[in-house]
Amino acid sequence: MIRRLAWYWLLPVAAIAWEVATRSIGAVYFPPPSTILARMHEMWFAGPPTRLFLTEEAAGDLLPSLGRLAAGWAVAAAAGVALGVALGRSRLLSALVEPLVHFGRSVPPAALLPVFLVFFRVGTPIQLAAIVYGVLWPVLINAMDGARYVDRQYLDTAQVFHLRRWPVVLAAAGPKIFAGLRLSVALALIMMVISELYASSEGIGHRMREAEGSFDIPAMWAGIVLLGILGVVLNGVFLAVERRALRWHRGRTAA
Amino acid sequence: MLEISNLSHVYGSGPSAHHAIEGLNLSVSEGELLCVVGPSGAGKSTLLRSIAGLIQPTGGEVRIAGELVRQTPDNLAVVFQDYSRSLFPWMSVAENVALPLRRKDMDKRQRRAAAQEALESVGLEGAGKKYPFQLSGGMQQRVAIARALAYRPTLMLMDEPFGSVDAQTREDLEDLVLQVRGHHQMTIVLITHDIDESVYVGDRVVVLSKAPAHVVGDLKVELPSPRDQISTREHPDFVHLRAEVGRLVRGVERTHA
Amino acid sequence: MLEISNLSHVYGSGPSAHHAIEGLNLSVSEGELLCVVGPSGAGKSTLLRSIAGLIQPTGGEVRIAGELVRQTPDNLAVVFQDYSRSLFPWMSVAENVALPLRRKDMDKRQRRAAAQEALESVGLEGAGKKYPFQLSGGMQQRVAIARALAYRPTLMLMDEPFGSVDAQTREDLEDLVLQVRGHHQMTIVLITHDIDESVYVGDRVVVLSKAPAHVVGDLKVELPSPRDQISTREHPDFVHLRAEVGRLVRGVERTHA
């Protein structure tokens, strides 16, 4: 545990360098980390111990945001893997649908707001839709590519023994699927923020937008840093899951 | 059981097309153990893949029990030449062996027992929990054999199944195949490069020509049963047949080289 | 040339640790062709990987020309048991063979010519432009051999290099190795399961025990040179040695099984 934490040495080093640099330059848009941390503390972590030191604002901002993040990511990951594998394995389906996929993933979610507004109510539903829409693509593309190029020998083996193809394809495409999922975790955080830029009244993204609008630059940075920390935490969780799922892969390819 | 008529297979098209098999005729009767020998690159694996329905012949047809092979037929097992890539790296050895048994009417415990038994029969009782990459080449090959045996197919196709094991293990495995064949009504097509082996295990030995492959020799092996590594190999018919197959193989090499 | 003293290798650690090699001593002199035989899973490939510096022994040491092997030594070539995965799928056959030659002082034309020559020597003159997946198993194995031969190493390690080719080709390749060894001063360690082969090509045959592997037999082969597939195999010494190695191998199997 301690050994693993030791690998995080770069974060404090970077923070100190950042502190020194910002203090010496003193640009408005780059407050020193100490200021940012103070602001974070004040905004979110100055609550009573009974509430795990979370302020009311933190409960009001973080929990809904994280809830949407989790739900949106789960839906997008499941749909992305399922659709991607289906597209990767079925030539007919991919011929029919792939152009739409590449079309869809190039459209900025922000520009799709009017279309979303037709189908989803302002608030959580539309935000969820935006998260799912944004996160879906890298998962789908990686799953599709992974499923498309499975070593023929595995497929032949499966065919001969009349095994169901899906498990074989899924496992063989596993490394690529996980690459997509790993991308998607950070992307889900991003989409969570973006989905709160419009049509929302709470959430981390909303708070960041507000901070930006009122030039509370430390608060804006507080949001950025919070996202970073969430990213590190979620990635840690993700890697732990991945280590289990791809155990075979690590053992086999470790030279 | 197995009827191959006028089979052809061409890889690719245009000027770079490669004729692997041309006008090959062959029939295997129920319960027979047919050995196929022929030069490297002749088209043996291609033939096997056609029988298994993994590739569609570009000409002629393959019938199993009278039915045209379009897809992979039921109750078939294959031991691939490239055994290391035919084991799923994401599963333990025991899981690899037990996997095809899901198609059988067996519960989990039965599957596990059958896998364990098959692994024991190839001398890998302790390896069930390991992953394929943790095994030596020969051990991996034996896992592939165990998987096919545990499945108890009615038709078994084996592509150089004993190429990576030592002499002693090889003999043991040859006897294992003969024994399994005797117990469970099973038709076997076995590709080998070892002429002695082809005569020792085969009921019949077919010699293929260089590519494009066709049958240049078809010998019935009539050696006393049960076969035995010492006495069978000393049998005058064995020595005679072995020389005969050797001549045919060498003839192929010479005429086409 | 090659000195292996008290070599041990353990895979993994804790209760699932596997002792592949334990206290193995062996030395090979310059220009010698050493054959290694032993049961499947003994630790032959592990030994070869240790010599090549691909894995670090957990005990003992390997020295080449007096120097401790820490990294892969220079002027070494390896033919891997898993040949199909050791060919690069993104390169044509000729490119695969020519690739190691980049380490030599050769220009592109020379490399290409050397690759072509090596391919011819293994009977694959026409296959240079193809990709590995377009070749049969035996052909792929020959590409791997051609690649090692073209490199003209001073030490060549071969792990069952002829396991996937037909009898005739196998004999040709055996002779090819003998001939190349004669022309270019080369030390060769060749792992094989074929006892006849070990005696036919070897200057010495070493028999390994079951895992954890150590040397249980070390026989000098003193057959007249040049060797010849017909007369050498009929030589009384050959018959005797072959029986001797066979006994050793079988002994290993019995005592430990």
Added chain:
Amino acid sequence: GGGGDGATAQEKTTLTVGVVPVPSSAPLFIAEKNGFFKAEGLTVKTEIIQAPQAVMPKILNGSMDAFLTSYVSLLAINDSGAAKLKLFQHVQTAAPGIASVVVPKDSPVKSAADLKGKTVGVNVLRALGQTVTNAHLQQAGLKPEDVKFVAVPFADQLTALSTKKIDAAWLVEPFLSAAKKDGAVEIIDTTSGPTDGLPLDAWGVSEDWLAKNPKTAAAFHRALAKAQQIASTDREAINAVIPTYTQIPAETAAAMKLGQFSADVDKGEFQKLADLLHGYGYLKAKPDVTTLIPARIG
């Protein structure tokens, strides 16, 4: 304007101006069209912006000189302390019927009082829309907290409104007319009554910029003021330039209801706006608007 002699002494002759693609930016294009900038020796480049908040970094690092801003944004930015902005030239004052709260066709919401607990879309939170709506809500006996405001771009509000994804929307022209044509019902005219005559938008600059470029500022101001004069008297002139920098078709431009274009801001109304904003807590400090108006330019 004494263009010729000024040009030689001007601190800079090329200006980058942030314009919002709405009718309020028209005077700048009238000036350009009539060669007022050229006469002052200035070259004006425009960049499309949504709101000055988004381009503050550019203003702070000097890569943007002036910009169209709402009075609300001007006050908010100054209040935040991120920059000191000055009112450079007034543009438009509110007049009845140019910004309203509307509800869908058969909405149960019939009046301001019915908005209790409803979701109202505005283009930007804590800005003009919310402020003027609040003023009318108070008149109807509601508190600002009784309504939930959400930020949705104007164009998308129409969709949200007709699919009932929001209960009401605060809209300006040309969205207002479009909504009404679609059957939406106006329940509050937010630029009438207590909020009639509030200043809407203006050209803004930073205090720094003004101090560093007095001559340029003077020249630029002369040109803008001249165009503002035209805009305040000649509606045709506005109609003519709108299609050149927006995507509003000529017919729509001609039919749009606009506020009052006048030369100078009414300081009293400006202060009233500031007080409203402060009253709702959108500004931290109660500002004195006279400090935002430079004594003289140039």
Added chain:
Amino acid sequence: MTKALGVAGVLGFLLLLEVAGRTGLIEVLPPVSAVLVTAAGLVVDGVFLADVGVTLAACATGLLIAIVTAVPAGLLLGTVPAVERSVRPLVEFLRPIPSLSLIPLAMFVWTDSQDAKTALVVYTCSWPLLINTMYGLADVDPVAKDTMRGFGFGPLAILWRVSLPSTAPFIATGVRIAVSVTLIVAVSVELIAGGAGGIGTFLVQAGSANRVDRMLAATVWAGAIGLGANALFTAAERRLFGWHRARAGEGA
């Protein structure tokens, strides 16, 4: 054949939308046919073409810079575990920061809007390239690497001759993901921060004028450009990695 099916798929989708529009399911938006007519009209609209040019310039430069920095960085992280473990927290810290939140910072640092936009494009599309490169490296067959080591090639040669080619398909997937990301970032930045031109500023203008048909038409073009770019990169991939397709059992 494949192309025909693709066209059929797109047409079917459009038809579906059109029917949905006509039957009143999504009556509030202009019907697809109207949007497509407007989109077609934009092809001869010089202003729009110039906007597209501005956006594409930022995308292309950004993608190029990202490829030449992120792929080598991925190779470094993927081959030197100590570096990977040290840098990983920092990378994971930076990745979830939305480029949109960084707009003010970028605009403060780069005085030219186009440069700021390009910088944000680089920032965002580096991640898929980096992550895919790292996962690709983890997927290299150890036997292939051992083969090179056996011939005495050094780590760099192995990287260049084995790891890179066998990682290439992963990198290619990363590039194809990155391509559409560049477009999304560039347009979104223009949408929020405006600028002297670009598809995003076009959207701002259309939005302020309540021209939903033009907004959707421009959106359609953004999608179409992404589709075209993908086709381009797929074709390049086919040429470069024919071995990969041929060896693998491609979807049946």
